[in-house]
Amino acid sequence: MSPGQWVACGLTGVVIAGSLVGYAGYRDALAVQTEDIDTDAWGDRPAQVEGIHNILLLATDERAGDDAEYSVANGIRPDVLVLVNIDVDKGGVTMVNMPRDLMVTMPGCDPAEDKPGITTGTVDQLNHAMFYGGLDCQGKTIENITGVHLDHMVLVDFAGFQSIVDSVGGIDMCIPEPLQDPKAKLDLPAGEQTLDGLQALALARSRDTTENGSDLDRIKRQQEMIGAILRKVTTGEIMSSPATLYDFFGSVTDSMTTDSEFGVDEMAELAIAMREVDLGRMNMVTVPVEDYNDAKVQFMEPQASELFTAVAAGEATAAEREEPGDGEGGESPEEAVDPSEVSVHIVNNVGTPGLAGQVEPLLAGLGFTVTGSGNPTTRAPEQTTVYHAPGEQGRAQALADALVSGAQVEEAADLSGSVELVMGADWQGVELEAGSGDGPAAEPGGALEGLEGTSADQAVDCG
Numbered sequence: 001m002s003p004g005q006w007v008a009c010g011l012t013g014v015v016i017a018g019s020l021v022g023y024a025g026y027r028d029a030l031a032v033q034t035e036d037i038d039t040d041a042w043g044d045r046p047a048q049v050e051g052i053h054n055i056l057l058l059a060t061d062e063r064a065g066d067d068a069e070y071s072v073a074n075g076i077r078p079d080v081l082v083l084v085n086i087d088v089d090k091g092g093v094t095m096v097n098m099p100r101d102l103m104v105t106m107p108g109c110d111p112a113e114d115k116p117g118i119t120t121g122t123v124d125q126l127n128h129a130m131f132y133g134g135l136d137c138q139g140k141t142i143e144n145i146t147g148v149h150l151d152h153m154v155l156v157d158f159a160g161f162q163s164i165v166d167s168v169g170g171i172d173m174c175i176p177e178p179l180q181d182p183k184a185k186l187d188l189p190a191g192e193q194t195l196d197g198l199q200a201l202a203l204a205r206s207r208d209t210t211e212n213g214s215d216l217d218r219i220k221r222q223q224e225m226i227g228a229i230l231r232k233v234t235t236g237e238i239m240s241s242p243a244t245l246y247d248f249f250g251s252v253t254d255s256m257t258t259d260s261e262f263g264v265d266e267m268a269e270l271a272i273a274m275r276e277v278d279l280g281r282m283n284m285v286t287v288p289v290e291d292y293n294d295a296k297v298q299f300m301e302p303q304a305s306e307l308f309t310a311v312a313a314g315e316a317t318a319a320e321r322e323e324p325g326d327g328e329g330g331e332s333p334e335e336a337v338d339p340s341e342v343s344v345h346i347v348n349n350v351g352t353p354g355l356a357g358q359v360e361p362l363l364a365g366l367g368f369t370v371t372g373s374g375n376p377t378t379r380a381p382e383q384t385t386v387y388h389a390p391g392e393q394g395r396a397q398a399l400a401d402a403l404v405s406g407a408q409v410e411e412a413a414d415l416s417g418s419v420e421l422v423m424g425a426d427w428q429g430v431e432l433e434a435g436s437g438d439g440p441a442a443e444p445g446g447a448l449e450g451l452e453g454t455s456a457d458q459a460v461d462c463g
Contacts, residue, residue, distance in 0.1 A: 034260040035135050037153065042107075042140045046149040047354035049314040051089040053270060055262075056142055056153045057082040059161060060130070077127045078138065079158070079205065080222060083148060085316045086270065090428065092281040092317030096307065097223065098142075099215045100127040102299070103292045107144040109133030125296065135257070145299075146308040152262035160255015161204065162197035164229070167252075170194040171228035172459070173203070181206040200225060216286060216297075223284040223454050230279060230456040279457035281317065306365060313358035315404075315429040337398040339367035343418035344399060346373035349380050350423050359423070362430040366402055371418055379412070379420070384427050387412040387420040395419055404428040 039045070059080035078100065085094040108120030109132055118124070118132040129141040135153055143150050165171055172194050179188045186202035186209065188195075195203065203209075204225055210217035288303035299305070310316050344363060348356040356373035364370050379387065385408040388396035393409060396419045400407040405428040412420065 033257045034263070035155075035257055037136050037139060037259040037261075039139075039150075041110075042143065046143065046147050046312055047352060047358070048149045048151070049312075049352055049355070050350075051087065052314040053086040053088065053151050054148050054311070055084040055086065056139055056150050057084050057095075058130070058135075058138065058153070058155045060155055060157050077131050078155075079127070081127060081142070083142065083146065083311065085148075085311050087314060087317040088270075090281075090317045091277045093277060093283070094311065094316040095223075095226070095282075095284045096311065097219045097284065097286045098126060099219065099286075099289060099297055100125065101215050101296050102126040102287075102289060103296045104141065104145045104298075106132075107140055109137035109140060112136070135259070139259075146311070148308055148312045152266075153259045154262070155257040156255050158201055158205070160252075162201045163255060164197070164252060165195070165200040166197035168229060168232045170196050171200055171225060171232055173200075173225065173228055174459075179203070179206070179209045181208045183208060216289070219286050220454075223286075226284060227279075227454060227456040227458060230282065231459065280455055282456040283317075284454055284456070306361075309358065309361055313355070313362065313429065315362060337394045339398060339402070340369070342395045342398055343369045343371050345371050345418055345420045347376055347379070347420060347422040348373065349376050350425065350427050355423065355427075359430060363399075363402070363421075366430070368399065368402070376422065378414075379422055381408070381422055382424050383408055384424040385410055385422050387415060387422070389413075389415040389417065389419075392419070402431055404431055 057080075058078040060076055060078050081098045081100060083096040083098065085096070087093070102125070103123060104126050106118050106120065106122045106124055106129060108122075109115075109118050109129065111117035112133060115131070115133045115137070118129070118137070126141065126145075127138075130138040133140075135155060139150055139153050142148075172192065174192050175188050175190050177190050179186055181187075181202070184202045184206040186199070186206045188199065188203065204218075204222050207215065207218055210221070285307075287307060288300040289297040290300040292298040307316075346356045346359055346363070356375075360370045360373055379385075384403065384405060386396040386400045387410050390411055390413060392415075393411070396409045399419055399421060400409055405426050407421070
């Protein structure tokens, strides 16, 4: 089996890696701790998108047992919050980091057991939702502020992170300058080196060694460490024998709590579906934020909403591009039509409730004028098709060119002044406009361009 096929073992070094427990035959030996989540009590929820799996990954600074030495504060609050978007059809993974110091409006959570609950509309720090209402409240809050349907939740403790790093034989990192942080028990020289679990944990947690004690800089470091774990897993060394495989799986599952619907069988099914994904299509980004006050941050708009809209609609991963000329559209294309000259009516023939409404702001963001949306009435083609009035093929082609999978272009005599986009079974989404600056290794025109982040295949070079 090729290295790329083993990437299924390492969704942020934890989720897909643990998923292969069942696939490898260890299901009965390794149990995953679960927690019941009452999503029915969350109220109206965002629509699910076929082929998309959204998993909330949390790493907690739990204040008991093995983790007690890292802090003296009371309560459990996640130190790392990642929205993991898995696109099975396109073969890609997008991980969206959210700062723990992000200020948000809470949806409200009822008291439960030893949790005090929180009133709807309270503005507080994102990771405090766990303290107020446990995993249930944290998931409800994330879904509420992002508009992204959560399929599952995974909680990993920091002692488990240490075990995971040790189980892969340490991770290779570039430390550009000596780092000392007594609070985190961190003391590292400069240069390329292999960190053991304790060193990796200290590096992941340290804020005092980042610029201005920034949580955003610490997120960048954690993304580099996630990539290092993934690269280590995909070398094949972990998979070389049942003993090393078992040790790795044990380190993952011993530290993991999931929702009760995300058992080993479900993990294995997802892992098998993603076993061919390439490291270059496993992207890690940080949600755009701006200063709030007292070293806190808030969403930067409209950039944050645009990112979450893309994730919610299944547009975070761009399809692998075909060479020019592979699709339809004629031998001599007409002069390009500006999107602002194109009025579009969107028709949802995919069967996913709410999909047309999710696509509407994406097209509007590209400059198209959306006149409305709905379900099929007169035309319901199996394949995605853009219909146009006689003589207006150029407008239809401009819209078709903005779609990930392209579209058939057909004339419809009953149309006048606008085109009609009918989304069919081959629908793969909208090619969002390219941004600028450094970011993950996303395809040109993808939803992630211009965002802070990296991809799992990009190692930091000290040279």
